[in-house]
Amino acid sequence: MCAVRGLTKTYPAVRGRRGVPGTPEVRATDGVELDVRRGEIFGLLGPNGAGKSTLVRQLTGLLRPDAGSVRILGHDIVRHPELASRVLAYLGQESTALDELTVALAAETTGRLRGLPARRARAERDAVLEELGLGPIADKPLKKLSGGQRRLACFAAALVGERPLLVLDEPTTGMDPVARRAVWAAVDRRRAERGTTVLLVTHNVIEAETVLDRVAVLDRGRVIACDTPAGLKEKVAGEVRVELVWRDRAPLEVPEVAALHARAVEAGRRWTLRLAPEEARAAVATVTGGAAFAALDDFTLATPSLEDVYLALGGAARQGLVRT
Numbered sequence: 001m002c003a004v005r006g007l008t009k010t011y012p013a014v015r016g017r018r019g020v021p022g023t024p025e026v027r028a029t030d031g032v033e034l035d036v037r038r039g040e041i042f043g044l045l046g047p048n049g050a051g052k053s054t055l056v057r058q059l060t061g062l063l064r065p066d067a068g069s070v071r072i073l074g075h076d077i078v079r080h081p082e083l084a085s086r087v088l089a090y091l092g093q094e095s096t097a098l099d100e101l102t103v104a105l106a107a108e109t110t111g112r113l114r115g116l117p118a119r120r121a122r123a124e125r126d127a128v129l130e131e132l133g134l135g136p137i138a139d140k141p142l143k144k145l146s147g148g149q150r151r152l153a154c155f156a157a158a159l160v161g162e163r164p165l166l167v168l169d170e171p172t173t174g175m176d177p178v179a180r181r182a183v184w185a186a187v188d189r190r191r192a193e194r195g196t197t198v199l200l201v202t203h204n205v206i207e208a209e210t211v212l213d214r215v216a217v218l219d220r221g222r223v224i225a226c227d228t229p230a231g232l233k234e235k236v237a238g239e240v241r242v243e244l245v246w247r248d249r250a251p252l253e254v255p256e257v258a259a260l261h262a263r264a265v266e267a268g269r270r271w272t273l274r275l276a277p278e279e280a281r282a283a284v285a286t287v288t289g290g291a292a293f294a295a296l297d298d299f300t301l302a303t304p305s306l307e308d309v310y311l312a313l314g315g316a317a318r319q320g321l322v323r324t
């Protein structure tokens with residue numbers, strides 16, 4: 001469906017001028033290789049600045065790579081970026097082009113621009129507004145909506161005039177839970193009924209885990225892992241996440257607690273540790289048995305989530321432990 005080979009983009013350095021500091025050269029994507037299959041919900045995950053938006057802008061023909069190739073449904077998107085809009089619908093992070101239009105008109109206009117006859121564009125507009133619960137605000141201009149409503153309206157427009165590939169850059173940012181659910185249901189329905197392929201950029205690991213078939217983790221422009229959520233979780237399967245919440249402060253005078261402190265990530269009164277199962281058992285015995293118990297407010301043990309994988313891989317990449 002979508003094959004990416006050796007995709008590389010470097011933003012040039014900008015010289016500082018009159019008190020404005022310059023910026024160094026940034027290699028935003030660095031030899032990216034990806035294969036997205038038909039009907040798959042494929043996630044791109046990574047921290048801020050990892051290169052996710054740069055990558056999707058190259059896939060959608062909006063940004064020319066320095067090197068590498070992108071083929072979508074057989075089309076060479078680097079050579080013919082104008083073909084991208086025929087095969088994919090792109091929901092970027094900004095919506096300025098549609099801002100002056102009402103929700104209904106934004107959806108209808110998108111359909112017309114994608115070549116639908118007027119009657120069909122109106123029918124699809126009505127169906128999608130109904131599906132996403134946008135009827136009550138259909139006549140409002142996008143620029144007068146809340147951030148979450150605007151995002152949902154842009155998502156609705158992206159669905160009209162159906163394309164085989166949906167590229168969604170952080171689609172649910174700012175949305176309330178009802179709107180989020182409507183987005184995921186709409187995505188799922190299109191995949192099930194029409195075999196639509198979805199490429200989803202996200203930070204929201206917990207939300208993404210439930211909808212993704214496969215995930216590529218991007219870090220500093222490179223794909224550092226690519227697998228199913230379950231496959232990625234197996235990479236840290238030997239670990240258990242232990243969370244300890246202290247009442248007031250951690251009793252560091254207890255030597256076993258002091259030893260755990262060295263391995264904990266602290267956030268206020270909460271400590272998070274990733275431990276081998278037998279270490280986790282010993283840690284729990286320590287904090288629930290002896291002198292430390294009086295200082296403990298709560299504790300939980302959990303098997304690794306996609307978020308743990310993401311953090312573990314990100315951390316390892318920074319220490320030079322993961323190579324692809």
Ligand SMILES: Nc1ncnc2c1ncn2[C@@H]1O[C@H](COP(=O)(O)OP(=O)(O)OP(=O)(O)O)[C@@H](O)[C@H]1O
Pocket residue numbers: 011012026027028046047048049050051052053054055203
């Ligand atoms: N137009 C630009 N000019 C120069 N550098 C840029 C430009 N756009 C992005 N960058 C840099 O390229 C790197 C990748 O940015 P990009 O926006 O692709 O990351 P991202 O993973 O989408 O981040 P976020 O999650 O914050 O949206 C960052 O270091 C960023 O500062």
